[in-house]
Amino acid sequence: MIKEEMKQYLVKEAFLARENSYAPYSRFKVGAAILTTDGRIFRGANIENASYGATICAERTAAVKAVSEGSKSFVAVAVVGAEENADLEHLDLAYPCGICRQVLREFLPPSGELLILVATSPTEYFESSLNALLPHSFGPEDLGYLLE
Numbered sequence: 001m002i003k004e005e006m007k008q009y010l011v012k013e014a015f016l017a018r019e020n021s022y023a024p025y026s027r028f029k030v031g032a033a034i035l036t037t038d039g040r041i042f043r044g045a046n047i048e049n050a051s052y053g054a055t056i057c058a059e060r061t062a063a064v065k066a067v068s069e070g071s072k073s074f075v076a077v078a079v080v081g082a083e084e085n086a087d088l089e090h091l092d093l094a095y096p097c098g099i100c101r102q103v104l105r106e107f108l109p110p111s112g113e114l115l116i117l118v119a120t121s122p123t124e125y126f127e128s129s130l131n132a133l134l135p136h137s138f139g140p141e142d143l144g145y146l147l148e
């Protein structure tokens with residue numbers, strides 16, 4: 001179980017991450033923060049590109065930062081996404097997109113439970129899980145025959 005204080009902290013980290021969003025085209029700024037099994041926190045922001053397909057989401061930015069720094073097991077992810085000038089005290093839910101759900105799926109912790117926190121303000125968030133957002137998923141175990 002993740003303590004309430006840690007959830008709140010992770011949400012605040014996601015808001016801080018959002019400040020570095022590079023979204024000149026959509027003007028939809030997203031921040032994410034991932035808590036890893038080894039107790040580290042990695043922030044990420046969405047980074048758009050003039051070649052739109054080269055854009056990367058905040059969740060995947062945080063995920064690749066974590067993995068490239070040696071943390072390959074995630075226990076919680078906080079996400080906040082909103083239009084550039086949105087009132088940060090009253091946000092709509094911005095769930096991870098399908099691609100991000102699949103990328104996060106790759107790095108589940110041993111428990112198989114990855115908490116997803118979708119913030120609606122710096123102190124309020126909706127709790128979900130990767131299993132709820134991506135049921136019947138395909139993951140590393142399905143290719144286990146290749147890994148033996």
Ligand SMILES: [Zn+2]
Pocket residue numbers: 057058059060096097098099100101
């Ligand atoms: Zn995404």
